[in-house]
Amino acid sequence: MMLPRFAYKKAKDIPAAIALYEDAGGGARYLAGGTDLVPLLKLRLNTPSVLIDIKGIPEMMKISTQGGHLCIGANVTLFDLKRHPMVKDTFGALRESLEATSCETLQMRGTIGGNLLQNTRCLFYNQSLNWRTARGFCAKMGGETCNVVPKAAACFSNYCSDNASSLLSLAAQVKLAGPGGERTLPLGEIYSGDGRTPFTLSPGEILTEILLPLETSPGAYEKLRVRNAVDYPLLGVAVTIEGNMARVCVGGIGAAPRVLVQKDFEEGLVKETAREAGREVRPVANATLSPAYRKRMVPVLTERAIKRALKEKRR
């Protein structure tokens, strides 16, 4: 499939990238690893006039420790991050979610920032322009209603970042830089909850860094998928246990991951926590396995993830 036409610009640092964005006067997109964006371009789901390549920006490629945080540059590839000693030893859920992301070839291309800002997915959305034109545009494409749930004026597309779930369970923060300046906010705040426009980032904002509290955090990530590689999650559950606190994050269903925090978590609460995790989850028939099954798997995978996290904690 052919790419649409666009202008290509390469930014040498963050201010330059933002300046290029402002010059473009709308219609620009940032390009990092491209593993999410390029397929969207080919399907004509995104037709930017300018692509601003930010993947060569040196400051976004570093991993460092600062002020009690592990600071991960947004352009660090999933593969490099996976192999970082600190990630391997300290952040159990993240280690596992990185390993579970697609396949190593794509992990070497895809970046952690891009992985977090990937668009939401739906069997009825990630299709060619011909397919979608024949079917009629859905709410996410500017149409009036959803093509999966008839008459619903909402979007039920799924946010499929494996690593968002684990980072949320680790209470990650993100740094954003944009035309309006810099800000740092909890990762959970970048999600709008609306599948049509899943992120709260302002136009031109770049996710530059991810901050993780430097604490040994036993955890685990469980992923529901049909094949053992490449596939996006049909459901992903990350669990991190720090002291008496358990953070459970359910992703892969709906436009934003859901976080459940259990402040006084103890081993006797495993089943109850697992049930609680599945309570608010509302999958629809927009992925390759049935919604009823995906919902049913939330407590199953949550229980498994908690048990493995506890095991790691005891070690």
Add this chain to the structure above:
Amino acid sequence: MEEGLNIVGRRVVRSDTLAKVTGKAKYAGDLKLPNMLVAKVLRSPLPHARILGIDLGGALKVPGVKAAISGFDTSGVKWGVFRYTQDHPMLPTDKVRYIGEDVAAVAAVDEETAMEALSRIRVDYEPLPAVFDPEEAMKEGAPLLHEGYRNNINVHVHIDVGEVDKAMTEAYLVREDTFRAAGEAYAMMEPYAVVASYVNGFLDLWVPNAGPHVRAKALSNLLRMPLHKVRVRHINSGGAFGGRSEVSPGDLVTSLLTIKAGRPVKLSLTREENATCTRQIHDIVATVKTGMAKDGTILAKDYRVVYDGGAYSSTGPIAASIPFYVYEECYRFPHVRYDGFRVYTNKGIRGMYGCHGRAFLAGNEAQMDLMAKELGLDPVEIRLKNGLTAGEVTATRSTISSCGLAETIHEASAATDFKAVWGKPGKGRGIGMGCVAIMCGFPMGFRSGSSCTVKMNDDGQATLLTGLVDNGQGNESMVIQVASEVLGIPMEDITLVNADTQVTNLDPGAYSQAAAFVGANAVRIACENIRKRIVALAARKLGIEEADIALRDRMACSRTTPEKKMPISWVVREAFFRGEPIEGTGSFFPKIDFEREWISRPWGQMAGTFSFGTSVAEVRIDEETGKITVPRFTAAHDCGRAINPMAVEGQMEGSIQQAGMATLMEGNLWDRGFLLNPDLLEYKVPLACDMPEMETIIVASMDPEGPFGAKEGGLTVRMNAYSAIACAVANATGDLFSELPLTPDKVLDLLERNKGAKK
């Protein structure tokens, strides 16, 4: 080397391997001809609609557009494999019948221009009610796709042998079950591409195909051109699996465009188009009723199978029959009735598939295991009891010449300790066995045979000419190996010119499992014919008896006094001196009953021989998630004789993936007429990490007629691997599957149903 063979039976590197692994092999998509244009096709956005008008004017006004066509530019001839199934206009003028159907096309200087031109074509449609489910389509009052096909029944294959109803009443045990399976995608590595060039009234095509001669014939009919003016040329093929047997709409489109534009044209389909607009595989609903005697003998089978045929006939009668035949060629059925209905629906066109019929075959096998268990028999005993043996005649009157079925059952059982594991599988575990037989060729009239021409060149090297085609399975290397054996020269001394209709002779093609048994046999005979001349001349020159001559290592030498020898090249040069160059032909025509017809006369000898195979799968089921894993898969295949065991094993392993592991995940997903997974992300082809540990066992039954005893290399696994998985699941759960693929949600339903039943 056994029986004094030099190279046949040896694990040799295939002649095509180096070019393919280094990326140097050329496929249709790689070809660049001078002044070549790019084609793009406008496709139907509607599942069923009347075409009121097509206006190409806007497209022709776009600078850079050199031709635009629609159905009104065709001869009006329709395609169908049989005279009575010609229903497919390829570019329709009356109505469209599926989303993605070819409606119009353009050829332009580049892809962008072609896309722009497509957007300027105006088509007026009048939408019609559509039908997507074959059982709905068969009901009175359903929308009709074609005139003259009542209840949308495209083909009804009716076979009735013996007295089924009477036998059922006499049976000790009778069971009836219904099994469903989603249609699959071929998912060839190479998306479809065609290059066509029209010069001086001659049309040349480079297109992946499974039979150049049948492709050229179909195109000459569709274009109303003399056959000799349509030349299908050799090109590498990135996979076929049955999906490239027939002429495709893209062939006609590209031909019409090049004729109109007067310049070469290339059409390359996208991955989505490859899935939706070439061919797909039938969804199937199979009802299987079996009557068994108390000792486990199958007395009667009664079948009703509905095939979702999509919009057109394609291989209709063959597709609606094959699953039945590969089963009746394996087991003894004294009484059998088969009703196969291929039904039109407003979905994409469907063709034959190497793994065709999984609902039917896996259903039969799994049901047999449960019935056997009820009678106190295990899967090995029930298969040995009912399996055919050499010399027997099938229900529809094919004689089995060579048969290694029992041996494949024994070998696969021994390798897996089958009986012990089956008797006590352990919680969430199971082991299962699937058997099948495959016809090596089937009746195709005068196209059922193959002819080869071979000539010796003055450097002692040989050139082979054969119509045989290679879709990636290694047919080309196979015939080079056969020729190398007969002529006593190494494989690298043999040049193959094949699958080019202007140069090569008729061959049945690579879709009826006939390449080894028929195609390679013709090569063997041609080479033996010229071998006689080489030997005669060498014997005279060396002054020894002809019977004493052996050809090996490029030499003709005496078997008894090895110092008496001369290079084969000298013999060849001597022949040139005498004005009698060494060249010859060889033909092989299988013993088939040519009165046999798929609908009107479904009996008689189906093929020259049959291959047999047994697969054994071991499964583990996660009882909380329903996810099945397959730690080990064992396949035993009676291929007659493996000409290249490494190639046969490769075919068997590929089959374990494409039929075995695929049965856990592969299936087309539909939203009415829309294919939801026309890509390789959501259509789940098993990945390397999903594959089990594999053991492949080659059984050599030494077919009396096959080339060096060979039959076909690996297709049985393609049609029994899913049965092994289904039977293993039945062993683990005590219950039958109701639908394939066995994705975790369906497995969980099966486990629940089972729990409910036990309470």
